[in-house]
Amino acid sequence: MYSLALLALTAAAHAAPQRGGGGGGMLGGGAMLRFGCAQTVIDRIDPLVDPGKVPSPHVHQVVGGNAFNASMPVADISGLATCTSCQFDEDLSNYWTAAIYFKARNGTYKRIETMANQQVNGANGGVTVYYTSPGAKQVTAFKPGFRMFSGDPNRRTPSGLGMKATQSCYRCFTGPNFQGNTYSPCFDPKLDTEGFPTTPCPGGIRSSVIFPLCWDGKNLDSPNHVDHVAHPVGGPASFAVTNGKCPDTHPVKIPQVHLEIVWDTSKYANKADWPADGSQPLVLSNGDTTGYGQHGDYVFGWKDDTLQRAMDNACFGPTCKGLSTQGFPVANKCTVNKMVKEDHDGWVKSLPGYDTMGSMTGM
Numbered sequence: 001m002y003s004l005a006l007l008a009l010t011a012a013a014h015a016a017p018q019r020g021g022g023g024g025g026m027l028g029g030g031a032m033l034r035f036g037c038a039q040t041v042i043d044r045i046d047p048l049v050d051p052g053k054v055p056s057p058h059v060h061q062v063v064g065g066n067a068f069n070a071s072m073p074v075a076d077i078s079g080l081a082t083c084t085s086c087q088f089d090e091d092l093s094n095y096w097t098a099a100i101y102f103k104a105r106n107g108t109y110k111r112i113e114t115m116a117n118q119q120v121n122g123a124n125g126g127v128t129v130y131y132t133s134p135g136a137k138q139v140t141a142f143k144p145g146f147r148m149f150s151g152d153p154n155r156r157t158p159s160g161l162g163m164k165a166t167q168s169c170y171r172c173f174t175g176p177n178f179q180g181n182t183y184s185p186c187f188d189p190k191l192d193t194e195g196f197p198t199t200p201c202p203g204g205i206r207s208s209v210i211f212p213l214c215w216d217g218k219n220l221d222s223p224n225h226v227d228h229v230a231h232p233v234g235g236p237a238s239f240a241v242t243n244g245k246c247p248d249t250h251p252v253k254i255p256q257v258h259l260e261i262v263w264d265t266s267k268y269a270n271k272a273d274w275p276a277d278g279s280q281p282l283v284l285s286n287g288d289t290t291g292y293g294q295h296g297d298y299v300f301g302w303k304d305d306t307l308q309r310a311m312d313n314a315c316f317g318p319t320c321k322g323l324s325t326q327g328f329p330v331a332n333k334c335t336v337n338k339m340v341k342e343d344h345d346g347w348v349k350s351l352p353g354y355d356t357m358g359s360m361t362g363m
Helices: 004-015 306-312
Strands: 031-037 039-043 060-064 094-098 100-103 109-111 127-133 147-151 168-172 205-210 256-263 282-284 295-299
Touching (some): 031 306, 060 127, 094 127, 127 306
Antiparallel strands (some): 031 127, 039 060, 094 295, 100 109, 100 282, 147 295, 168 205, 205 256
16 A cells, blocks of 8 residues: 555655765655645636636646635636635635546546545545655745646657656556555556546556646746646656756756546446447547546645745645645535536536537537
8 A cells, every 4th residue: 555654755766866966855855745635626617728718628636725616827826716615725826727527438528526535535436645855945836826737638649758757647556445556656657647548447547647746937827738847857757856957948846736536436436337349448538549548737825835845844645734734524625516507416418518419519
């Protein structure tokens, strides 16, 4: 079982200085926040990619503060939200990803619910969030109004980076209680895949999305929500490896943001319910049947300098000296009303936003 103690050791090993390199990672007094954020809403809006559009092209599952809306100003979001679904109650950011659907043999679809991640007991599904720093005063926390995007929703082929450098992967749990969870994210040679698993996952599927480490130091956003951030000069960094050198164009190192979502596929492990041709039955809410197009959106909303203090003070796990937390009986209550009135819980004939032939509607 993958405990927080083992997580720390694994992160330290990954971040250890490599031959010809530098840095100290977790071994050098780094920080790694890992905390849960319960589900805030399932809705077909996207204030980052499609601001103001109701509905947006596909369904997202959203966590974080209750300032989430079809449009979100480039402003201090922590001053607009009044609650958060996250364990750190000073984090009023929003995090969202595409949802995953199961396509049954008869051609109908059912959204797969998220479930509480390992050691995030009591959360109403949602997302587990990581913020990682190699050491005190080695990263600059995001500024009010900052936002970014990771992934490519149009990608349908492997990235070619190799599993340890991919920024999105899936882990297929082989049984209840996260059975088989012994490697850090995207490092298991058997259970981790860049695209959707092709075999049943009776214990659930965990999706990981990792964001870039470097910022241009000027722009809070960019037209494609990507160009103001970048990967280290050596290429995309794997989980908890935060000691890479940033390029001159993006010289400011920022915390590594990493999202984990666990999908409860235990109800869909019977291959008799899968498509008759034996193909895997999962599809992202944007119509992607490969899984390569998974992506994540982030709008920063921590209060004041709380995130900077956490990164500088070697904080680890779901607690941090000087930061306040809340239990899930409180966090689960922070929700927003969905704006698009459509069925996101029952069986449907087509993905929301698509017709039965798989083509977008209303675009």
